[in-house]
Amino acid sequence: MSLPLKIGFIGTGAITDAMVRGLLSPHAAVPHVMVSLRSAETSARLAADFPAVLVSADNQAIVEGCDTVVLAIRPQIAEEVVRPLRFRDGQKVISLVAATGRPALLxxxxADVALVQAIPLPFVARRKGVTAIYPPDTGAAALFDVLGNAVECESKAEYDLLAAASALMATYFAIMHRTTQWLAQKGLPEEKGRAYLAPLFAELSQTALLAGPHGDFVEMSREYATRGGLNEQVLRDFERDGGMSALTEALERVYARISR
Known part of the structure; x- marks a missing residue:
């Protein structure tokens, strides 16, 4: 499946920046990219870094000039930005607008557009991102496969569940931060704690990746929790003190917010 000849971004925040960088470096996967002037600093930086980037102050010009339009705007302002625009029937629209359903977007x-929803993560800048898309779409999948790997969801429920799971990113870093703080309180310099924890967590993630899609996380946990050992102790304390329950409850709440 060929990629779009010209892709346009309405909204120029961190995810637009990451997607454009992923699409255009180290070698360009698409010939032309248009970005909106909103967030002038980001759009100017992209235009300076990549000759293929054209900045437009007119969102309608982006819609008219591109075969694929990416809506990368905050849900709080999405309706006021999108409603005035005139899309073409059959035009490909990829929505990154969080917690906003297809009926509202359409x-x-x-217009009778080919609407795909997607959840790209910041790692697309390095072409390492995994992106959930709904509904399945070969063109959108090809685009996000360039940026890492696309996961095509067969139902809205699948898509919403992956969206909820993606909300764990900040918690992941917060766990690392709290552990670094604890180490520092016990006398270990923070830079040494970070230098130890980042590779540790990276290798654990790599172990899960190498296990493939059928890897058993429970079995991995058992392997690292030697009977009577330190890992087993921390895991049991975490479960006993409500860590797993708090995680499940947080996921339920964010899923309820997404799927309404």
């Missing part, structure tokens, strides 16, 4: 767009 109502705002007001």
């Amino acid at each position: 109502d705002w767009i007001g």
Whole structure:
């Protein structure tokens, strides 16, 4: 499946920056990219770094000039930005608008477009991102496969569940931060704690990746929790003190927010 000849981004935040960088470096996967002037600093930086980037102050010009349009705007302002725009029937639209359902998006767009929802993560800048998309779409999948790996969801429920799981990123780093703080309180310099923890967590993630899609996380946990050992002790304390319950409850709440 060929990639779009010209892709346009309405909204120029961190994810737009990451996607554009992933698409255009180290070698360009698409010939032309248009980005909106909103967030002038980001758009100017992209234009300076990549000759293929054209900055437009007119969102309608992006819609008219691109065969694929990416809506990368905050949900709080999405309706006021999208409603005035005039899309073409059959045009590909990829929505990155969080916690916003297809019926609302299609109502705002007001045309018979090919709408795909996606959850790209910051790692797409390094072409290492895994991106959930819904519904399955070969063109969108080809685009996000360039940026790492696309996971095509067969139902809205699948998509919403992966969206909820993606909300764990900040918690992941917060666990590392709290551990670094604890080490520092016990006398270990913070830079040494970070230098130890980042590779440790990276290698654990690599172990899970190498196990493939059928890897058993429970079995991995058992392997690292030697009977009577330190890992087993921390895991049991974490479970006993409500860590697993708190995680499950947080996921349930974010899923309820996404799937409504």
